[in-house]
Amino acid sequence: MKRLAKTALLASGLALAAAFAAPAFAQDAINLPNLSYRTGPFAATGIPLMNGQRDYIAMLNARDGGVNGVTINYEECETGYNTEKGVECYEKTKAGAAVTQPWSTGITLQVLPKSNVDKIAVLAPGYGFSPMADGKTFKWAFNPPSSYWDGASMILQNISQGNLDSLKGKKIALLHLDHPYGKEPIPLLEALAAKHGFTFLPIPVGLKEMQNQSAQWLQIRREKPDFVLMWGWGAMNAGAITEAVKTKYPMNQFIGIWWSSLDGDLKLVGDAGKGYRAVSWSVPNSASKAMQDIKKHVVDAGKSMINQAEGEFDWVFYQRGVLISMMSVEAIKAAQAKFNVKVPNAEQVRWGLENLDINEAKLAELGMEGMIVPFKTSCADHTGHGGAWMLEWDGKQFVKASDLIKPDRAAIEPLEIEKAKEYATANAPWPLNDECK
Amino acid sequence: MDFLNSILIKPFADMFGAPDFLMQVLWEGLVSGVLYALIALGFVLIYKSSRIFNFAQGIMVVFAALTLVGLHEKGVPAWLALPLTLGVMYLLAMSIERVVLRPLVNQPDIILFMATIGITLFLIGFGEIIFGGENKVMITEQLGIPTGSWEFEPFGGFLSIEQRDVTAVVGAVLLVAALLLFLNKSKMGRAIRALGDDHQAALSVGISLSTIWVVVWFIAGVIALATGIVWGSRAGVSFALEVIAYKALPVLMLGGLESVLGAIVGGLAIGILEKLFEIYWGQPILGGNTETWFAFVLALIVLLFRPQGLFGERIIERV
Numbered sequence: 001m002k003r004l005a006k007t008a009l010l011a012s013g014l015a016l017a018a019a020f021a022a023p024a025f026a027q028d029a030i031n032l033p034n035l036s037y038r039t040g041p042f043a044a045t046g047i048p049l050m051n052g053q054r055d056y057i058a059m060l061n062a063r064d065g066g067v068n069g070v071t072i073n074y075e076e077c078e079t080g081y082n083t084e085k086g087v088e089c090y091e092k093t094k095a096g097a098a099v100t101q102p103w104s105t106g107i108t109l110q111v112l113p114k115s116n117v118d119k120i121a122v123l124a125p126g127y128g129f130s131p132m133a134d135g136k137t138f139k140w141a142f143n144p145p146s147s148y149w150d151g152a153s154m155i156l157q158n159i160s161q162g163n164l165d166s167l168k169g170k171k172i173a174l175l176h177l178d179h180p181y182g183k184e185p186i187p188l189l190e191a192l193a194a195k196h197g198f199t200f201l202p203i204p205v206g207l208k209e210m211q212n213q214s215a216q217w218l219q220i221r222r223e224k225p226d227f228v229l230m231w232g233w234g235a236m237n238a239g240a241i242t243e244a245v246k247t248k249y250p251m252n253q254f255i256g257i258w259w260s261s262l263d264g265d266l267k268l269v270g271d272a273g274k275g276y277r278a279v280s281w282s283v284p285n286s287a288s289k290a291m292q293d294i295k296k297h298v299v300d301a302g303k304s305m306i307n308q309a310e311g312e313f314d315w316v317f318y319q320r321g322v323l324i325s326m327m328s329v330e331a332i333k334a335a336q337a338k339f340n341v342k343v344p345n346a347e348q349v350r351w352g353l354e355n356l357d358i359n360e361a362k363l364a365e366l367g368m369e370g371m372i373v374p375f376k377t378s379c380a381d382h383t384g385h386g387g388a389w390m391l392e393w394d395g396k397q398f399v400k401a402s403d404l405i406k407p408d409r410a411a412i413e414p415l416e417i418e419k420a421k422e423y424a425t426a427n428a429p430w431p432l433n434d435e436c437k
Numbered sequence: 438m439d440f441l442n443s444i445l446i447k448p449f450a451d452m453f454g455a456p457d458f459l460m461q462v463l464w465e466g467l468v469s470g471v472l473y474a475l476i477a478l479g480f481v482l483i484y485k486s487s488r489i490f491n492f493a494q495g496i497m498v499v500f501a502a503l504t505l506v507g508l509h510e511k512g513v514p515a516w517l518a519l520p521l522t523l524g525v526m527y528l529l530a531m532s533i534e535r536v537v538l539r540p541l542v543n544q545p546d547i548i549l550f551m552a553t554i555g556i557t558l559f560l561i562g563f564g565e566i567i568f569g570g571e572n573k574v575m576i577t578e579q580l581g582i583p584t585g586s587w588e589f590e591p592f593g594g595f596l597s598i599e600q601r602d603v604t605a606v607v608g609a610v611l612l613v614a615a616l617l618l619f620l621n622k623s624k625m626g627r628a629i630r631a632l633g634d635d636h637q638a639a640l641s642v643g644i645s646l647s648t649i650w651v652v653v654w655f656i657a658g659v660i661a662l663a664t665g666i667v668w669g670s671r672a673g674v675s676f677a678l679e680v681i682a683y684k685a686l687p688v689l690m691l692g693g694l695e696s697v698l699g700a701i702v703g704g705l706a707i708g709i710l711e712k713l714f715e716i717y718w719g720q721p722i723l724g725g726n727t728e729t730w731f732a733f734v735l736a737l738i739v740l741l742f743r744p745q746g747l748f749g750e751r752i753i754e755r756v
Contacts, residue, residue, distance in 0.1 A: 043570030
């Protein structure tokens with residue numbers, strides 16, 4: 001009986017200690033939720049990205065004890081790239097979140113109106129709704145360093161050698177996932193086709209057709225487009241590249257957006273995919289100090305989930321995931337400095353995201369030289385429009401194949417403002433950020 | 438007038454104007470049809486013997502293909518990985534019968550259907566833990582499947598036939614022939630058919646329900662493996678393969694849930710017709726991507742006239 005009483009006393013003591021210790025830990029940590037997708041038809045794309053995000057935070061926690069001495073709690077909530085599950089995950093993780101990362105254009109569109117109410121910034125690097133660049137309308141949304149419309153503009157800049165009028169009379173097809181993400185560049189491409197006199201041909205790929213795109217590639221064979229642009233995700237990329245090889249479509253006329261540059265997809269076709277290009281705002285650099293620190297503190301320590309046998313450490317997507325976490329962390333650092341707090345709240349982190357200045361000197365300080373395009377956000381500009389490079393598949397890996405390309409902002413900006421206004425009107429009353437000039 | 442022309446005249450003019458392209462469309466449709474038929478066969482076999490609509494057929498395709506590739510990644514040669522995968526599929530069939538189906542004997546159909554959803558969720562989680570979610574390369578060449586292509590110039594045009602697709606078609610035909618032979622000529626096959634016709638009567642003459650269920654789920658596993666090899670060799674092996682199972686649903690509606698012949702004819706018909714419709718009507722008139730709904734509309738039209746499907750048995754109930 002005495003023993004039982006002692007055990008009960010000990011258990012109660014432990015429970016009390018845990019109850020008091022938990023809030024103390026939560027207060028001294030920054031919560032960084034991620035609406036990730038490691039399962040389902042898009043898992044192949046999601047896994048290396050999430051691994052990169054996770055490992056950068058793990059490295060900072062191991063090497064520096066977090067950010068300025070504050071540990072970061074990186075927490076994934078699995079969405080399977082499903083919009084309904086994504087919204088559930090947002091609701092589940094929003095309490096105490098420094099920033100939210102929806103990881104799908106569909107989820108981003110659903111979360112956008114909620115972020116105004118919950119006052120949590122939405123970070124969607126290189127994805128989401130392109131007009132989110134307009135900070136006056138989208139106070140809580142950020143899509144640095146380049147938007148999809150920037151991406152479409154840069155691809156056209158590249159294939160026309162900077163003179164879009166030279167595309168007159170040419171036919172440009174857009175092979176895209178039939179999903180909000182895949183449809184995102186269509187308004188800009190339609191506008192540019194009308195302005196510069198090229199024929200624009202959208203070719204949708206349904207979810208069930210991702211791995212059997214013979215009908216889409218028969219259309220490409222019949223229409224003979226001069227260029228095929230691809231907005232593919234998950235298994236669609238591998239399906240398209242396999243069909244392109246089968247159809248013998250010239251690889252140097254086939255260009256993807258940055259989410260169509262997964263090493264694992266191209267490894268399926270190997271040498272046959274030589275010459276395939278993708279526009280990308282990031283370039284892998286495994287020898288950089290940041291990556292070597294990840295190797296030392298996370299990978300070699302057995303704390304990483306990467307597939308080392310497949311060489312995932314060197315992949316474009318893994319290292320892009322690292323860069324995406326870097327953006328969140330730099331926003332947190334900026335908020336800590338500005339507001340002189342250890343654990344900034346979501347509103348303060350939003351300020352940090354609005355004042356990101358990722359320049360060459362900052363990248364050198366972070367040990368990430370040349371890995372990402374330099375960019376600077378502001379109250380009015382939530383993208384930064386840093387530009388991108390072309391990556392080319394050499395049969396074994398992606399290599400940098402161009403100098404920095406910049407989007408034609410003069411052509412994009414009016415459309416961004418118009419569509420942002422349309423969005424605000426359709427979702428009235430929509431709060432505008434009047435602090436932005 | 439232009440609209441009528443685009444529906445009634447232009448598509449046929451295009452077909453006859455470029456016969457080599459039409460041949461390519463028909464070939465691609467045939468290959469897709471064979472693959473749809475294969476998936477549908479897995480559903481039909483299980484439904485025939487147990488009246489269970491097996492929601493897990495799609496994930497079985499993924500699981501079988503991942504097991505094959507996963508074993509090879511662990512250093513097992515392809516010639517050994519193939520029978521080992523078949524062994525795993527047999528173990529899976531046995532486990533499903535023991536753990537899931539046996540305790541649910543005599544339960545309503547909907548309970549058994551829900552149980553197959555449970556099997557699906559389990560296999561997704563289990564498969565992801567064991568194999569991970571990354572896209573893997575199918576061991577096509579190691580299995581001796583040729584990967585080149587034959588090129589022809591019919592009518593002065595161009596026709597490309599992938600050797601891999603020819604192998605898939607031939608393999609599927611052989612598999613179906615073996616299956617029909619097994620179902621119609623072997624004692625076990627007759628027992629499966631008897632069970633499909635009348636559970637009570639079959640049990641009363643001593644047919645073992647457990648044995649039949651294991652055999653049928655194993656055959657569905659073999660079909661899943663064949664499907665996984667063929668689809669996986671086209672665009673890699675990943676959990677995305679699971680969604681192709683949904684392509685079998687209109688095939689089953691069209692052909693009838695309990696007809697092997699229906700699955701084959703339905704698969705081929707949908708494969709060819711959806712490709713023809715997409716290329717000659719869907720893309721020029723509707724902007725494409727009609728393959729996502731065409732087969733369902735076709736099946737719906739058939740159901741209006743034949744609720745049991747083209748080859749399904751007419752359901753007559755005494756009231």
